[in-house]
Amino acid sequence: MFLLDPTLFLLVAASCVALSGIPGLLARRSAWGQRIAAILVIAASCLGEVAVISLLSGIPASSYQIDWPLPFGPALFSADHLSTIFLFPLFLVTGAVALYSVAYWPAREKASAGRLTFFLGLFAAAMIIVVMARNGVLFLMAWEVMALSAYFLLTTEQQSSDVQRVGTVYLLATHTGTMALFVMFSLLRGTVGTFAFPATHALSLTVPVATTVIITALIGFGGKAGLMPLHFWLPGAHANAPSHVSAMMSGLMLKMGVYGILRTLSFFDQLPVWLGWLILLLGAWSAINGIALAAGQRDLKRLLACSSIENIGIVFIGIGLALVGLNQHAPYLVVCGLAGAFIHIVNHGLFKSLLFLGSGVLIHGTGTREIDRMGGLARRMPVTSPLFLVGSLAICGLPPLNGFVGEFFLYIGAITDGIVAPLPLAALVAPVLALVGGLAVLTFVKLFGIVFLGSPRSVESAHGHEASAVMTGPMMLLAGGCLVAGMAPVLLVRLVTPVVGFYAGLTPQDSAQVMGQIPLVALTCANVLLLVVILAVGAAYRRRLRTSPRSQGSTWGCGYLEPTPRMQYTGTSFSEMAVSLLGSIVAPNRRRPTLDTPIPPADARFSYETTETVLDRILIPVFRVVGTAFSYLRKVQHGQLHIYVLYIFATLCVLMIWKH
Known part of the structure; x- marks a missing residue:
């Protein structure tokens, strides 16, 4: 039984992934180091999936x-x-990215390939340990390795000023969140007397520091997850990282923040009433604002990041x-809410990673990230275009693909329980999801x-x-995973049913009874x-x-004799x-030409630029004001020793x- 232990498999997989980048560092400019790394990561991913299947089949983890x-x-390590x-999704996406990177970032052409491969392995291994850690200090160590690895991956093309800027923003944001986590784990240590994680539902809400623990967890983990208004680092970081790194950051790293919040909340036997409504409000705010920001983007990867x-x-x-x-x-709302959230976690890892890998193919083939400079690529990319279409339909939540399944549970839960309970405010989730879905369709119809x-x-593009x-x-x-998960949603339900019962405190029979009321058979048949x-x-x-017979002719040129692609x-x-x-959400900057031009008219120029409201209009102006204020304090640093002694004496x- 020791050799079949899922925890042991996971630790071996994490070790292989962490060490996979060493051959690439030793054999620079050689493809063999990168290929060995890919083989090790793929093998470790297969081993990790075996461990996951073992856990789901009921084999206990040591x-x-x-x-x-x-x-x-x-x-302490466990699962x-x-x-x-x-x-x-972590192992599945990591294995796919390892193979993808061999051709996308080849060692023979990229001097940074060895470094990139090394930190990519550390990044994935750190996320595995984050999910397995059962000690606060061990968790923070793995969390920091994950954060710093992501920074070095993000700044691979460090000669770019944009990359340097977004790297600095990311580093400040992630360490601000880590400080909140230091406070959280310190408070837990003072409460339970050890850095080991408390048992599930072991803490009471009456503990004096319970509210502070919950709030610091929302700040620290919510910032990593990209929850508004702590999302300001995300669009620039995901847009400027190499595309396969963006796939892991968006498809996997964001979920580590979700995991941290869920793990922290599982420590308490009861949660405050306001917390559910607060998280629901923040989620709705993030969903609406995120897709609104995506709709206005011209940069391919920034659009995907905002989504x-x-x-x-x-x-x-x-x-x-x-x-x-x-x-x-x-209980019906609990099961539908958790099942929808967990299913969407898995599905988002699949279709968002697919889209970011597809964006890498587009950038590799055209040399640009600007959507308005592309066009007509379906003929030139006959394989990528249908795969990208699958990802676009999935992220819009359209059947028969997997993005629809998680949202279907949320619709059912909100509408049905709003009638039965009744919880009319919870029923408002349905129109929010409908609005988000409509904006997502607009955004990805535009993109594709x-x-x-x-x-x-x-x-x-030509x-x-x-x-x-x-x-x-x-x-x-x-793409196959997106299609299979959409066509057979029962597979996703079997994946999430154990954790729904575990987290909601329901018996397997109660959880299965509620799940049995969801029309999965009808959904499968319809798909x-x-x-x-x-x-x-x-x-x-x-x-x-x-x-049919074919004929050729010019299209209607709207009155122009020689229409151009422009x-x-x-x-x-x-x-x-x-x-x-x-406009109040997207806040674009438009610079229009003046109309009082002479005859004949002079050259005119129109520019359109989307901005990040929180970063560009709030945080950066605040930091400038603070920097200006502190600049006056530099006058006391004049280098005269006797004046410094006078300062000490006065203090x-x-x-x-x-x-006295």
Whole structure:
């Protein structure tokens, strides 16, 4: 049984992933070091998935203890059902990214490939240990390794001033959150007398520091998850990192913040009433604002990054519904909320990683991230375009793909329990999700249509080319996962049912009884029927194209004798109306030409730029004011020793008078 222990498998997998980058450091400019790293990571990912399946099948996981010389108690490792929700997509995406990186960031062409491979392994291994750690200090050590590895990955192209700027913002944001976690674990240590994690539901809400622990957890972990208004580091970091790094940061690292909040809340036997409504409100705010920001973006990767804020918001909507249900003793709402949140955690890891890997293929093939400079890439990228379409449909929450399944649980929970309980405020989740879904459809119709359809809008797009099978193969794996999870939602339900019962405090029978009321069979049949209809219509259309006579002619040029590709709709023009309606959220900067021009008119220029409200309009102005204020204090640092002695003497006098 020792050799079949899931915890042992996970520790071995984490060790292999952590050490995978060493051959790349030793064999610089050689492809073999990178290939060995990829093989080690893929093997470790397979081993990790075996451990996850073992946990789900009921094999108990052991706890491992390391008596290190540090005065913080022994280092404890273990895994439970909550861990499986985060480990399953972690291993799947990490293995896909390892293979993808061999062609996307080849060692023979990129001098930074060795460093990138090394920190990529450390990054993934640290996330595994974060999920397995059962000691506060061990957790913080793994958390910091994860944060610093992400920083070094993000700043791979450190010669760019934009990368340096977003790297600094990320570093400040992540360490501010870590300070909050230091406070949280210190308070827990003072309460329970040890840095070991308390048992599930072991702490009472009457503990004096309970509210402070919960608030610091929301700040520290919510910032890492990208929950608004702590999201300001996310768009720039994910946009400027290498695309396969962005896939792991968005698809995996954000979930570590969600895991931290869930793990912390599981320590308490009861949670305050206000917490569920607060998380529900923050989730709705993040979902609406995140997709509104995404709708106005022109940068491909920044658009995907902003949509991650939306999806994290959907996850927190589910968690908020469940916490409200716990306080209102509404088990149906608890199960639907938790199941929807956990399913969306897994699904987001699949389709968002797929889209970021697809963005890497687009950037690799065209040399640009600007959506308005692309176009007509469906013909030039016949493999990438349908895979990217799968990811786009999945992230919009459209059947028959997996993005719809988690939101379906949230819809069912909000609407049904709003009638039965009744909780009318919880029922408002349904229109919020509908609004978010509509904006998501607008955003990704714009993205896919402008990038893949029409004519090339630039020379780079005209010379776009398909990527190698080493890059498209991992995308096929993730796209297949999106399709299978959407067509067979019962697989996702079986994955999350144990953790729903574990976290909600329900017996397996009660959890299964509530799950049995969800129309999964009808959902599966509807998805299968829809897929059959899509395939049949597609086959009929292709057959008609082959058999019908073809003719060529010019399209209507709107009165122009020689229309050019620049006259096509751009992504900016497509989303202009929505951005105008959501102007207070998106806050774009428009510089329009003046109309009082001479005859003949002079050259005019129009520019359009989206801004980050929290960062650009709040934090940076505040830091400038603080910096200006502190600049006056530098005058006291004049280097004259006798004046410094006078400062010390005056300080002592003031302290003695105050004490007296």
